[in-house]
Amino acid sequence: MRIALLSAGDGWHVRDLQRAAAQQGHEAVAVDFRRLSAAVAHGMETLAGFDAVLVRTMPPGSLEQVVFRMDLLHRAQAGGIAVLNPPRAVETCVDKYLATACLEAAGLRVPPTVVCQHADAALEAFTALGGDVVVKPLFGSEGGGMVRVAVVEMAWRTFRTLERLQSVLYLQQFIPHPGWDLR
Structure with a gap:
């Protein structure tokens, strides 16, 4: 399996995930969120060719950049690529208001x-x-x-x-x- 590790760099956590993937016979490639691109009806998707995407961190960006990144994750998932953590979970976790409301709704203090x-x-x-x-x-x-x-x-x-x-x-x-x- 070929896995894209989405993050803002290649720190120890990315290298450790690459090591663990290799031990299981998979290829894990570090992909910087800020370098993602997309195409419609052109075939030049950054995530094309990956079987799975592992979302590590969402780097800071403008509203347009963050929305675009989330759109790419939703599109990858809709296209049959396994996305971990799922786009909706990422959206919830990066938004303190939504995360707090969800925690409280689940009965957590x-x-x-x-x-x-x-x-x-x-x-x-x-x-x-x-x-x-x-x-x-x-x-x-x-x-x-x-x-x-x-x-x-x-x-x-x-x-x-x-x-x-x-x-x-x-x-x-x-x-x-x-x-x-x-x-």
Whole structure:
């Protein structure tokens, strides 16, 4: 089987997956998400010739780039290529609002969360959440772009700046913790 390993590079995890695939008699090829291309009625698909696609990470990109990448995954899956993780799972996981809502709907405890688009609504949420929140980008991982805000003046400045950048404001009540989490 020929497997495309979609990621943003060829770190140790990609090399380890390549090693494991080779041990099972398969070929795993690292393919950078940012290098994907597509064609309609032309036959020059980047993923053509692969039996499976393993999605490791979705690198940052513009809305157009991310939507295009997801379209490619949906099209590959519809064309009979096994896609792991499935496109819908990737969409859910990269979107903090959707992921949080799905976790809560499944009965898992999540911190009280408010997602809004305006600074005034975010300031109301800040107060309702106890005046100590973690503000996160809607898209992203590994803690990038997060900030804890516990002072009302800083909350307002943070929310206004994010609103001006046309960002969605994602606030979670700060939950004291021992410095680590379970995943």
